Amino acid sequence: MKILLNNRVEEFMEESMSVSEMLLQKKFSFKMRIIKINSLLIAKEKYDTTIIHDGDNVQMLYLMSGG
Amino acid sequence: MRFSEIKSHLSKFRVGIAGAGGLGSNCAVALARSGVGTLVIADFDVIEETNLNRQYYFADQIGVNKTVALKENIARIDPGITVIAHQEKLDRINIIEIFSGCNIIVEAFDSSVMKEMLIETVQVSMPGIPVIVGSGMAGWGKTNDLRYRKIDNTLYVCGDEFSEVSDNLPPLAPRVAIVANMQANVVIELLMHNI
Numbered sequence: 001m002k003i004l005l006n007n008r009v010e011e012f013m014e015e016s017m018s019v020s021e022m023l024l025q026k027k028f029s030f031k032m033r034i035i036k037i038n039s040l041l042i043a044k045e046k047y048d049t050t051i052i053h054d055g056d057n058v059q060m061l062y063l064m065s066g067g
Numbered sequence: 068m069r070f071s072e073i074k075s076h077l078s079k080f081r082v083g084i085a086g087a088g089g090l091g092s093n094c095a096v097a098l099a100r101s102g103v104g105t106l107v108i109a110d111f112d113v114i115e116e117t118n119l120n121r122q123y124y125f126a127d128q129i130g131v132n133k134t135v136a137l138k139e140n141i142a143r144i145d146p147g148i149t150v151i152a153h154q155e156k157l158d159r160i161n162i163i164e165i166f167s168g169c170n171i172i173v174e175a176f177d178s179s180v181m182k183e184m185l186i187e188t189v190q191v192s193m194p195g196i197p198v199i200v201g202s203g204m205a206g207w208g209k210t211n212d213l214r215y216r217k218i219d220n221t222l223y224v225c226g227d228e229f230s231e232v233s234d235n236l237p238p239l240a241p242r243v244a245i246v247a248n249m250q251a252n253v254v255i256e257l258l259m260h261n262i
Contacts, residue, residue: 032179034186039219041190059218063179063186064203066232067090067243 001054015054019047022058032063073259074102078147080258081105083169085157085185087133088112089238090201091175092123092140093247094254099141099148101255106141108134109153109165121240157181162188166196171254174200175247179231186222195221199253203227204246205236213245215253225249 002011005026012025019035019042022028035042036059042050052058082103084091087110095106110133114124128136134152141150153165162185166172172189176182182200189198203226204213212227226246232238 032183034183034222036190036218036222039221041187043187043191059222061200061218061222061224062202062228063182063200064205064226064228064231065177065179065182066203066205066230066238067086067088067175067177067201 001052003052003055004057006058006060016051019050019052022052023047028060030062032065034061034063035059036061068262076262077102077255077258078104080170081107081168082254082258083107083166083172084109084175085162085166085172086110086175086177086181087122087137088118088175088177089121089240089243090204090247090250091173092133092137093121093244094173094175094251095137095141095150096123096144097248097251098254099145099150101251102145103148103254103258105149105151107151107153107166107169108137109155109157110134111154111156121238121243157185159184159188159192163192166193169196171197171199171257173250173254174198175250177232190221197221197223197257199250200224201226201246201250203229203231204242205230205232205238207239207242209242210245213242213249215249223253225253 038057084095087108112133114128132154138150138152174185215225217223
Protein backbone atom coordinates (compact mmCIF):
# COMPACT_ATOMS: atom_id res chain seq x y z
CA MET A 1 0.00 0.00 0.00
CA LYS A 2 0.94 3.59 -0.47
CA ILE A 3 0.10 6.12 2.22
CA LEU A 4 0.84 9.76 2.86
CA LEU A 5 2.94 10.02 6.03
CA ASN A 6 3.48 13.63 7.14
CA ASN A 7 2.91 14.74 3.55
CA ARG A 8 5.42 12.26 2.08
CA VAL A 9 4.47 9.17 0.09
CA GLU A 10 5.51 5.97 1.89
CA GLU A 11 5.22 2.47 0.44
CA PHE A 12 4.71 -0.70 2.46
CA MET A 13 4.70 -4.33 1.34
CA GLU A 14 1.51 -5.02 3.30
CA GLU A 15 -1.94 -4.22 1.91
CA SER A 16 -2.93 -2.79 5.29
CA MET A 17 -1.49 -2.67 8.79
CA SER A 18 -2.31 -1.45 12.28
CA VAL A 19 -0.93 1.81 13.57
CA SER A 20 1.27 -0.15 16.01
CA GLU A 21 2.71 -2.24 13.14
CA MET A 22 3.48 0.88 11.14
CA LEU A 23 5.25 2.52 14.12
CA LEU A 24 7.29 -0.65 14.66
CA GLN A 25 8.24 -1.01 11.00
CA LYS A 26 9.25 2.66 10.71
CA LYS A 27 11.09 2.39 14.08
CA PHE A 28 9.18 5.38 15.45
CA SER A 29 9.89 4.78 19.13
CA PHE A 30 9.35 8.26 20.63
CA LYS A 31 6.20 7.89 22.73
CA MET A 32 4.83 11.42 23.09
CA ARG A 33 2.95 11.91 19.91
CA ILE A 34 -0.36 12.65 18.27
CA ILE A 35 -1.47 10.54 15.30
CA LYS A 36 -4.27 11.51 12.97
CA ILE A 37 -5.52 9.38 10.10
CA ASN A 38 -7.55 11.28 7.50
CA SER A 39 -7.90 14.10 10.08
CA LEU A 40 -9.29 11.75 12.75
CA LEU A 41 -7.33 11.58 16.00
CA ILE A 42 -6.37 8.04 17.00
CA ALA A 43 -6.28 7.40 20.74
CA LYS A 44 -3.18 5.55 22.02
CA GLU A 45 -5.34 2.63 23.22
CA LYS A 46 -6.49 2.11 19.65
CA TYR A 47 -3.07 1.86 17.96
CA ASP A 48 -3.33 -1.95 17.88
CA THR A 49 -6.83 -2.07 16.45
CA THR A 50 -6.82 0.89 14.05
CA ILE A 51 -5.95 -0.22 10.53
CA ILE A 52 -4.15 1.96 8.00
CA HIS A 53 -5.30 1.41 4.43
CA ASP A 54 -3.95 2.28 0.99
CA GLY A 55 -4.37 5.98 0.26
CA ASP A 56 -4.71 7.06 3.90
CA ASN A 57 -3.33 10.40 5.02
CA VAL A 58 -1.37 9.76 8.23
CA GLN A 59 -0.14 12.74 10.20
CA MET A 60 2.18 12.39 13.15
CA LEU A 61 3.13 15.15 15.54
CA TYR A 62 5.87 14.80 18.18
CA LEU A 63 5.27 16.56 21.47
CA MET A 64 8.42 17.94 23.07
CA SER A 65 8.43 19.25 26.62
CA GLY A 66 9.25 22.93 26.97
CA GLY A 67 7.34 26.15 26.90
CA MET B 68 -5.90 47.21 5.63
CA ARG B 69 -5.29 49.75 8.37
CA PHE B 70 -4.42 48.60 11.88
CA SER B 71 -7.59 50.21 13.28
CA GLU B 72 -9.68 47.98 10.97
CA ILE B 73 -7.66 44.87 11.88
CA LYS B 74 -8.04 45.62 15.59
CA SER B 75 -11.75 46.24 15.23
CA HIS B 76 -12.18 42.88 13.46
CA LEU B 77 -10.04 40.97 15.99
CA SER B 78 -11.93 42.54 18.91
CA LYS B 79 -14.89 40.27 18.13
CA PHE B 80 -13.03 37.05 18.91
CA ARG B 81 -12.26 34.97 22.00
CA VAL B 82 -9.05 32.96 22.17
CA GLY B 83 -8.19 30.35 24.82
CA ILE B 84 -4.65 30.00 26.11
CA ALA B 85 -3.87 26.78 27.99
CA GLY B 86 -0.89 27.58 30.19
CA ALA B 87 0.61 30.96 31.13
CA GLY B 88 4.32 30.13 31.08
CA GLY B 89 6.83 31.03 28.38
CA LEU B 90 4.54 30.24 25.46
CA GLY B 91 1.26 31.39 27.02
CA SER B 92 2.41 34.70 28.49
CA ASN B 93 4.24 35.83 25.36
CA CYS B 94 1.47 34.63 23.03
CA ALA B 95 -1.22 36.37 25.12
CA VAL B 96 0.67 39.66 25.03
CA ALA B 97 1.07 39.47 21.23
CA LEU B 98 -2.66 38.73 20.81
CA ALA B 99 -3.60 41.56 23.20
CA ARG B 100 -1.39 44.06 21.36
CA SER B 101 -3.03 42.97 18.10
CA GLY B 102 -6.48 43.60 19.54
CA VAL B 103 -7.99 40.13 20.10
CA GLY B 104 -11.00 41.10 22.21
CA THR B 105 -11.17 38.35 24.83
CA LEU B 106 -8.42 36.08 26.14
CA VAL B 107 -9.29 33.12 28.34
CA ILE B 108 -6.10 32.17 30.18
CA ALA B 109 -5.73 29.15 32.47
CA ASP B 110 -2.80 28.17 34.72
CA PHE B 111 -2.53 27.11 38.39
CA ASP B 112 1.13 28.03 38.85
CA VAL B 113 2.77 30.99 40.61
CA ILE B 114 5.68 32.99 39.21
CA GLU B 115 9.16 31.87 40.27
CA GLU B 116 12.45 33.62 39.73
CA THR B 117 13.52 30.95 37.22
CA ASN B 118 10.54 31.85 35.00
CA LEU B 119 11.82 35.38 34.36
CA ASN B 120 14.36 34.23 31.75
CA ARG B 121 11.56 33.82 29.22
CA GLN B 122 8.10 34.51 30.62
CA TYR B 123 6.31 37.87 30.37
CA TYR B 124 6.50 38.73 34.07
CA PHE B 125 8.52 41.01 36.29
CA ALA B 126 10.69 40.52 39.38
CA ASP B 127 8.13 42.22 41.62
CA GLN B 128 5.53 39.60 40.55
CA ILE B 129 7.39 36.59 42.00
CA GLY B 130 4.95 34.53 44.10
CA VAL B 131 1.87 35.88 42.29
CA ASN B 132 -0.41 33.50 40.36
CA LYS B 133 0.56 33.65 36.68
CA THR B 134 -2.93 34.32 35.32
CA VAL B 135 -3.44 37.16 37.83
CA ALA B 136 -0.10 38.74 36.91
CA LEU B 137 -0.70 38.29 33.19
CA LYS B 138 -4.12 39.91 33.44
CA GLU B 139 -2.44 42.82 35.22
CA ASN B 140 0.31 43.10 32.58
CA ILE B 141 -2.17 42.99 29.70
CA ALA B 142 -4.29 45.69 31.39
CA ARG B 143 -1.17 47.88 31.47
CA ILE B 144 -0.68 47.31 27.71
CA ASP B 145 -4.33 47.75 26.70
CA PRO B 146 -7.08 48.07 29.30
CA GLY B 147 -9.64 47.49 26.54
CA ILE B 148 -8.78 43.78 26.26
CA THR B 149 -10.91 41.42 28.35
CA VAL B 150 -8.87 38.77 30.17
CA ILE B 151 -10.70 35.92 31.84
CA ALA B 152 -8.22 34.29 34.23
CA HIS B 153 -8.71 30.76 35.55
CA GLN B 154 -6.41 29.76 38.42
CA GLU B 155 -6.90 26.05 37.86
CA LYS B 156 -4.98 22.99 36.80
CA LEU B 157 -6.49 21.94 33.50
CA ASP B 158 -7.81 18.42 32.98
CA ARG B 159 -9.98 16.54 30.48
CA ILE B 160 -13.17 17.80 32.16
CA ASN B 161 -12.57 21.47 32.95
CA ILE B 162 -10.89 22.24 29.61
CA ILE B 163 -14.26 21.83 27.90
CA GLU B 164 -16.01 24.23 30.31
CA ILE B 165 -13.25 26.82 30.59
CA PHE B 166 -12.63 27.15 26.86
CA SER B 167 -16.21 26.78 25.63
CA GLY B 168 -17.03 29.64 23.28
CA CYS B 169 -13.40 30.16 22.25
CA ASN B 170 -12.80 30.49 18.51
CA ILE B 171 -9.28 29.04 18.77
CA ILE B 172 -7.23 27.41 21.55
CA VAL B 173 -3.48 27.90 21.98
CA GLU B 174 -1.65 24.95 23.57
CA ALA B 175 0.97 26.60 25.78
CA PHE B 176 2.00 23.96 28.29
CA ASP B 177 5.49 23.03 29.38
CA SER B 178 5.04 19.28 29.82
CA SER B 179 4.49 17.00 26.84
CA VAL B 180 1.98 14.94 28.84
CA MET B 181 -0.19 18.03 29.32
CA LYS B 182 0.24 18.97 25.64
CA GLU B 183 -1.05 15.55 24.63
CA MET B 184 -3.98 15.75 27.08
CA LEU B 185 -5.06 19.18 25.82
CA ILE B 186 -4.82 18.24 22.14
CA GLU B 187 -6.73 14.96 22.63
CA THR B 188 -9.45 16.65 24.70
CA VAL B 189 -10.07 19.52 22.29
CA GLN B 190 -9.84 17.40 19.14
CA VAL B 191 -12.24 14.77 20.48
CA SER B 192 -14.64 16.82 22.63
CA MET B 193 -14.58 20.23 20.93
CA PRO B 194 -14.60 19.30 17.24
CA GLY B 195 -13.94 22.10 14.78
CA ILE B 196 -12.03 24.31 17.24
CA PRO B 197 -8.47 24.81 15.93
CA VAL B 198 -5.62 24.03 18.34
CA ILE B 199 -2.27 25.76 17.85
CA VAL B 200 0.46 23.61 19.39
CA GLY B 201 3.98 24.64 20.42
CA SER B 202 6.48 21.77 20.23
CA GLY B 203 10.28 21.93 20.24
CA MET B 204 11.94 25.19 21.26
CA ALA B 205 14.60 24.38 23.86
CA GLY B 206 18.08 25.92 23.67
CA TRP B 207 19.33 28.70 21.41
CA GLY B 208 20.22 29.35 17.77
CA LYS B 209 18.92 27.10 14.95
CA THR B 210 16.47 29.85 14.04
CA ASN B 211 15.56 28.35 10.70
CA ASP B 212 14.54 25.05 12.33
CA LEU B 213 11.60 26.84 13.95
CA ARG B 214 8.70 26.46 11.59
CA TYR B 215 4.97 26.25 11.32
CA ARG B 216 3.06 23.29 9.96
CA LYS B 217 -0.62 22.87 9.24
CA ILE B 218 -1.70 19.30 9.95
CA ASP B 219 -5.34 19.90 9.02
CA ASN B 220 -7.99 22.58 9.50
CA THR B 221 -8.07 22.05 13.27
CA LEU B 222 -4.43 21.31 14.15
CA TYR B 223 -1.36 23.49 13.65
CA VAL B 224 2.10 23.14 15.17
CA CYS B 225 4.84 25.73 15.72
CA GLY B 226 8.41 24.85 16.73
CA ASP B 227 11.13 22.50 15.53
CA GLU B 228 9.28 19.36 16.79
CA PHE B 229 12.66 18.14 18.00
CA SER B 230 14.38 20.17 20.78
CA GLU B 231 13.21 18.98 24.17
CA VAL B 232 14.14 20.80 27.38
CA SER B 233 16.69 19.17 29.70
CA ASP B 234 19.23 20.31 32.31
CA ASN B 235 21.71 21.00 29.54
CA LEU B 236 19.20 22.42 27.09
CA PRO B 237 17.02 24.88 29.00
CA PRO B 238 14.36 27.03 27.41
CA LEU B 239 15.61 30.57 26.71
CA ALA B 240 13.69 33.73 25.89
CA PRO B 241 14.44 34.03 22.15
CA ARG B 242 13.33 30.60 20.90
CA VAL B 243 10.40 30.35 23.32
CA ALA B 244 9.15 33.84 22.41
CA ILE B 245 9.66 33.14 18.68
CA VAL B 246 7.43 30.06 18.93
CA ALA B 247 4.88 31.90 21.14
CA ASN B 248 4.69 34.67 18.55
CA MET B 249 4.43 32.13 15.72
CA GLN B 250 1.42 30.69 17.55
CA ALA B 251 -0.09 34.18 17.90
CA ASN B 252 0.60 34.79 14.21
CA VAL B 253 -1.28 31.61 13.23
CA VAL B 254 -4.21 32.68 15.44
CA ILE B 255 -4.38 36.06 13.71
CA GLU B 256 -4.06 34.49 10.27
CA LEU B 257 -7.04 32.23 11.01
CA LEU B 258 -9.12 35.03 12.52
CA MET B 259 -8.34 37.37 9.59
CA HIS B 260 -9.13 34.69 7.03
CA ASN B 261 -12.70 35.64 6.18
CA ILE B 262 -12.54 39.41 6.19
